[in-house]
Structure formats: structure tokens, C-alpha cells
Amino acid sequence: MKQESAAPTTQLIDVDGKVSRVPPPLGSKPLLIFLVIGETARAADFELLGHVRPTNPKLSGVGDLYLFNEMSSCGTSTAISLPCIFSGLGREKFEVANATNRTNLLDTLTKGGIAVEWRDNNSGCKGICARVPAVAMQAEVTPLLCQEDYCHDEILLSGLSKSITDNPVDQLKVLHQIGSHGPAYWRRYPASFEYFKPTCRTTNLGACSLDEIHNAYDNTVRYTDHVLSKMIEMLQDLSDRYDTVFIYVSDHGESIGENGLYLHGAPYYFAPDMQTRIPMLLWMSEGYRQRKNIQSSCVQSLRNLPFSHDNIYHTVLGMADIKNAFYNSTLDILKVCRPL
Template sequence: LHRPLAAGLILLAAAAAWYQDHLGAVIDKLMIQNVMNTTVTESRQLITVPYLRHMFLTGVIPAVLLFWPRITYARVRGLLWRFPLTIAASFLLTFGFLFINLKANVSIIREHHELLGSYQPGATIGALVRYAKMELRAGNVEVKPLGQDAAKGPALLATKKPVLLVLFAGETARAQNFGLNGYSRNTTPELSQLDVFNFKDATSCGTSTAVSLPCMFSPFDRSDYSHERFMGSENLLDVLAHAGVDPVWVDNNTGDQNIARRTGARMVDVTLNPAACAGGECTDAALLTELSAQIGSITEDTVLVLHMIGSHGPAYYLRYPEGFAPFIPDCRTAEFDYCSQQEIVNAYDNSIAFTDHIIASAIKMLDQQDRVSPALFFLSDHGESLGEAGLYLHAAPMFMAPEVQTQVPFLMWLPQKFQETMHVNAACLTDRTSQPVS
């Protein structure tokens, strides 16, 4: 049993070490949740040639070497004293080395919990166990109703056309690289020409889609949110349904994260826009086709949630079509070791610029039709690290997450007729754009 088990631990530690050393990732319960919720397409982007080389040298070869030596096993009588003696000696040596400088070691362990989170493969095994416990608890909770008395207000009832609120749930867009927020590059040239309410100080609920997106639609704030509490409560889509508003979820990412499990969700229809999905993974241009189809078919008040692929890394260059690259040279691989820091930033900024194009195009599409009374929200689930302090991508634990992973863009487009119909105080809303929101 020892050698197969040790081989498995070596392979697990090698895989975890790659993401820790190259991306600054912390393998905790939430990271395991992200892994379980990802797609095959997204996973392939993380399996690169350097990763395979690392796994072969530090994982496969050591694991294979374990089976090389021939072992003469002791008799059972000998094992009765050798096995416990080996365990006892191992613990004595481990704690003996700790006690050599106990004062320093205790203070480090107490003040730097992230060190315990980097111990491999122990940290990953512990995270897997905690994730399994979390899912077991969440799977057994009873769902509490929320807002069953919700109803349409008088302004909504008085509208002559169906109201369509489009909610773009963005992916991995950080506020610091959003042109409307004062970024040195104009990554939002199209939105800057439109009349939108832009909230410049918006904070996410988490640093990963598996946490931030469900929290965004739940009745809980960051301090009260947990996966178990979310699974045990109805959410915004349920409340809309109770009120007689049709909630529609269309996904171009890793799924609805159980938000629409009672109201229904579907993935983008790749046949509607084959050009946007030619690479095997759709850009967000496919969502514009979905929006056009929805505008032509809805007959009742609707909230349409469009879950974007946005700026999801590490393959930022796949998030915008060929020929759409205002910032060059851009990183054209998912392996950051092959790109300079500026090339990585260029690719990420290109993805933000394409998001700007998608949101602006949606606004223009809504503004030019006359079938529905439209409005639009855009807000990102979390931000992204682009190498600051040695961190890349996202999903850092909240206690150590940098602002680039928690500060997100958030804007609204409310046309004049919508403001008048819904009695929106534009001056009041404008004042709120400069205040912190979450």
C-alpha cells in the first residue's frame, strides 16, 4: 500500500506546486470548488507544455522510481514494533526540529496562515476534505423561501410595453483597467461615448466565480455569505419569478453556479452565431445574438441575465476575435512564462476593450428597437491579478486578496423614457456613483 499511496501524493504535490509557484495560487477549499465547477475547455488552457514538463520531472519520474527498489518485507512479528517505532521517530524528529527555535516558529505559524496553506500535498488533501464536507452539508439543507409576497409595483404595471432589464454578469474584469474608472489607457472607448451611470468604487463579494456570482444574487452580504447558506435560500431569480417577472439565464461561461436551478438556465446556442464560436469556445459576441433573439420574442416583463466569459484567464487572447487587438504585442498563449509582463497586460486590456464593445453594442441594439422598454446593468464578479506581488489570475483568499481582485467595474444604462416611467431620480443616482457600493 505504501508505494501506490506515496506515488499518488507525489503527483498531487507536484500538480499543486506548479500553480502555487507559477501563479501564486493558494490551494484551499474555495480553489477546489473552482476546480470542480470548471469546464473541460477551460481546464485544457491550464495544461501547457511547461506544466507537462514540470509534472514529468517532479511528479512522474519520482513516482516511478518508488517502484524500482526491491523490498524484503519483514515478518508480521517484526512489523508490530517497526511500524509504530517509525511513526514515533518521524513525529519526534518533526517536532524536535520545531522546538529548536520554538519562539520564532510559533509566531510565524500564528501570524502567517498562508504558510500552512502552502504545505503540499497536505494542504490540498485538507482542502478536498473540507470541500466534500461543505458539499454534503449544502446538499442536505432545506431551501427557505424568499420574497414570496413580491409583486410588480405600480410603475412597472403601468408600462405599455414589456420591460426588459438586461443584466450582464461580467467575468474577471477589474476596475483598475477599466477606462471609465480613470485607467491610463482608454479600454472603454465606446462606453465613454454613451450616457451611463458608472460606479467607480464597487467591491465584489469574493475573488472567484464560485463565490462571487452566487453571492451577487443571494440576500447575503460578504460577511454573512457561505455556500451552505446560499444553497439553503432562494435568491433574486426566485423573487423575480414570485413577482411575475420572467427570469432568463443564458450562459457563456462555466454555468449558473446553482443560481438558476429552480428557474432554469441554458448555454449559448452556438448555431446562432457560428463565427463567434469558431474556435471551439464562444466569445461574448454570441451573447449579442442571444439578446437579439430575446428582444424579438419576449411578451412579458423580463430580466435577462447574460453570463459572460469576459476576461477569463489565462488565455486572455481567446476572449476577443482575431483582428481585435488595440494593444499589441499581446500574449498569445495561456503560458505566462512565454510572455513579457507588458504582453500579458496588453492581452488582458484587449479583453476589457472587447467587453466594452459588447456592452456598448447591446446598449445600441436596445436603444434602436421599439418592442420593449429596455435597461441594462453590467457588473463583474471579481477582478484579476496580472503579476502584482507575484500573483496571477484570481481566487486568492479574501484575507490576503489584493484590491485588483476585489475592485470591479459596475455601470447602468437607463434611457430617459425608462427613467421617466420608473420615476428614477437621475441626480440622486449620479451622486451615488462616487460612493462605495458592493
């Protein structure tokens, strides 16, 4: 594993103000949160969210998995959406230039006593992880999961359990996937996950039929389903020692031929729904739900409400009982499900 080099932190603007945390109940287990950032996953191709194909065979069997049907992205590219999620600024106010030198969600969590680590199987953290431990996954970690210049997302699990249990404190792990990044969809999953056939096996999408492109894309979603289910399984196994939470949200969606459009990056106000409507999944251990007195029926009732990347910053802070000058309880998705 390769440690990411930190970005310059000169003239860092601290927007946190006073950071406070409600002490956990006496005798509580440490808190462990997986915040999984997907790549190029669109809600339309998740079986759990209405897709007619079996793209979520494993997650479909996970109990107490909460789904959000109306989740939208901050942008239509990783360069916008990723820093926007962690900035707390919200889509209307966010600009890359005004987020670079501000403290972000990871800084706030660190100040609140959470041990943060960023694990990356993508193109880096865009400066978000400049002040926290960060690991770029490399082929030498698990060679069987890597080919040429890329690795499959299961590599994010390599050594993860040990890194958690070696440090039995409150923790947040950000797991940044390569997910469904195109146009080389067929390279995003092992051969054993080529379930939908035939597939497009070239970056020249014009040389493939729409069915071949869609088959390859749906195979990436089916592999993501496998990886996410393994992450939840790890959290289930650790729930006797930690109160565990799993959050998955994609950075943006993708066009795969609808109306002649491909890939992503369209101007937001003209972008099709396929590029902005994204999946979000939430799982919490029984221990965490009891600790916060969260009723499953309440969380289920939120399923069809409109949420966006704007909510992630505040929801994660709320999960950790941390507040700063930027925290907005009206944007904390689970606030309504926690007793006052």
C-alpha cells in the same frame, strides 16, 4: 443553443415570505432589464474608471451611462461571487453551502411576474438558474464566433432580440460572459480586437513579459467594451416598446503581475485591490427614468460612494418594484433617487 439541466431542488428553503409588486402605471410599456455579469474584469483597466489606455472607446460615447468608482466584489472567484450576488445574503454572511438550497433573486423576480432567462457563455450558473429557463451558448448558434471549445461573448446577442420581442412581457435577461478569464487572455477576443501589442499567447504567463500580459488583458476589456455597447444599442432600439435598463458588474478582478501575483482567488482578507475592485455600469432608457421619476443628477451623485455585490440583489428588486422578506431599501442603490 443548449438548455442547461436544472440542479436538484429538493428541500428548497423559501426565504421570500410574501412577494409583492407595485403595479406599473396604467399604459406603461413592459419592463426589460439586462443584468450582465462580467468575468474577471477589474476596475483598474476600464478607461471609464480612470485607466490611461483607450479600453472603452465605444462606451465612452454612450450618453447617460452611469459609473460607479468604488464597487467591490463578494469574493475573488466565480464560485463565490456569482452565487453570492444572487443570494441576497451579503459577503459577511454568505457561504456556498447555505445558499445552494435557498430561493434567490431569480426566484423572487419570477414570483413577482418577471419572465427570467439566463444566457450563459461561461461555465454555467452554479445552480442559480435551476428554476428558470437557461440557455448555454453553443458553437452551432453562431459558428463564426466560436473556436474549438469556447465562444466569444457576442454570441450572447445571438437570437436575443427575437427572444425578447416574441414574449412582450416584463423580462430580465441575465447575460453571463466569459469576459477576461485567464490565463488564456488572447482567446477571449477576436483577432480584430488585438489593439494593444505584442501580446502573451500562452497560458504559461511566466514565459511572457508583464507588458505582453497586460496588452492581452486590456484587449479583453476593449472587446468587452464592444459587446456591452452592442447590448445597450439593442436596448436603445427596443426602447419604443419597452422601458429598458442595463446593469453590468464583474464577478471579481484579476492580478496581472502586480507584486508578483497573477490571476485571482486570493483569500479575501488578504486579496489585493486588483482582485476585489470591479467595474459597475448602469444605463436606463428615458422611458424608464420618466416612469420612475429618476433624475440623472441624483444617480451621478452616487458615483464615488462605496457599493458592493451586496447591493445588486436589492437594487434589481427595487428597479422592478418588487419586495420580499429579504429586501433591504438601505442596500438599494437607486432608492435615494426614486421619490417616495
